[in-house]
Amino acid sequence: DGGITQSPKYLFRKEGQNVTLSCEQNLNHDAMYWYRQDPGQGLRLIYYSQIVNDFQKGDIAEGYSVSREKKESFPLTVTSAQKNPTAFYLCASSKRGYNEQFFGPGTRLTVL
């Protein structure tokens, strides 16, 4: 089955630790995205990548980093510089030139 997978589903970390969230897709989509969702708020774009080895900052990139070494993979690192990292993180992908985005199941990150 084609789709987007994110792991882990739940993640707990101590304050000050970096953590990497995984996102893999087998839809052959060129574009991939990372969003953050907080209670009662819309999804906010962290980073996006239109093609391998290229990515751009979204609206709230501070304290996050990404890489896009393979078409299928777009991992997100939440660094210790992110002041309020506890949130629901969603990865999405789309065909290049198309606006419809398809989402993975998300990772709930809790920083203790």
Add this chain to the structure above:
Amino acid sequence: RKEVEQDPGPFNVPEGATVAFNCTYSNSASQSFFWYRQDCRKEPKLLMSVYSSGNEDGRFTAQLNRASQYISLLIRDSKLSDSATYLCVVNRFSGGYNKLIFGAGTRLAVHP
């Protein structure tokens, strides 16, 4: 002012009712519009795209009014399974790339 605004609800309706959600957007240059559905603690899923001429998919009808920068979603004959949060989404072209902007969502609760 938020770029995409929705009434947060909740809308509490009985099964079989007709319910309408509204959404306004501020960027007059937006060209693509969508409704996504998000179940509690799950990822958003594309419900339907919204076209200028309006479009219908079974019990769901979406309308777009570009002059008023207003989008609507009508659900007829509500089912218990329609209970979810409905996200209004518009695109924004920025820095040479197309991005999606998500509203905070309208919550619908259908009761027996």
